[in-house]
Amino acid sequence: MKIQTAALVALLAAPLCASAEPLNTTDQTQAVCAQAATLFAAGQYDQAYQSLVPHWPLPEEEILNLGYQTKTQLGMVASRFGPSLGAEHVESVMAGKSLVRHTFLIKHQRHALRFACVFYKPADAWLVNFIIWDDKPQALLDIGA
Numbered sequence: 810m811k812i813q814t815a816a817l818v819a820l821l822a823a824p825l826c827a828s829a830e831p832l833n834t835t836d837q838t839q840a841v842c843a844q845a846a847t848l849f850a851a852g853q854y855d856q857a858y859q860s861l862v863p864h865w866p867l868p869e870e871e872i873l874n875l876g877y878q879t880k881t882q883l884g885m886v887a888s889r890f891g892p893s894l895g896a897e898h899v900e901s902v903m904a905g906k907s908l909v910r911h912t913f914l915i916k917h918q919r920h921a922l923r924f925a926c927v928f929y930k931p932a933d934a935w936l937v938n939f940i941i942w943d944d945k946p947q948a949l950l951d952i953g954a
Contacts, residue, residue, distance in 0.1 A: 829863030831934035838935045839901060839911050842926035846896035846913040849924055849942070852887075854879040858940075861926075865937035879942070891918025899949055906930070908938070914946055921946040 832838050841864060848857035855876035862869050894916035901911045907930045915922040923946050929938040 832864055832928070832936075833934060835901070835903070835909050835928075835935070838909055838926070838928040839898070841937075842911040842913070842928075843896070843898060845926065845940070846898075846915065846924050849879075850893050850896040850915045852883075852893060854883070861937050861940065864928075864935070875940070890920045890922075893917055896924070909935070912949065914949075915942070920944065923949060 832841060841861065845857045845860050848854075848860060855873065858872050858876040858879075862872055865872055897914045897916055899912045899914055901909060903909050908927065909930075910925055910927045912923065912925040915924050922942055922944055924940075924942045926940050927938045928935040930936070
């Protein structure tokens with residue numbers, strides 16, 4: 810069984826939400842991703858994506874639609890995974906000075922999901938570039954990817 814939702818995002822010239830503080834450090838990006846992962850682990854998919862809206866230069870409707878798609882896909886298999894046990898930070902990886910990925914395990918009683926946020930820094934502030942989750946935590950061990 811393959812379950813995957815990926816929101817691959819080309820950077821757009823869309824403005825960020827004026828009320829959002831810019832993300833200036835990788836620690837701030839990790840905190841934003843951790844908040845989304847925690848909400849995701851709690852089954853609050855809409856809120857997880859909503860928490861990223863201020864830092865993601867996409868139309869809000871597109872981002873919120875990802876929450877709906879996630880809820881639909883995971884709703885079909887939730888009973889197989891068992892109750893949620895939370896989110897666990899696994900790694901953060903930098904590529905140069907302008908790209909960082911934070912990866913979390915979304916832990917359930919009988920299975921784990923992989924959840925990752927990628928941020929891009931075109932100039933002074935970090936932006937959400939894409940979010941991905943899947944049911945392949947073994948890929949974190951470089952096996953069965």
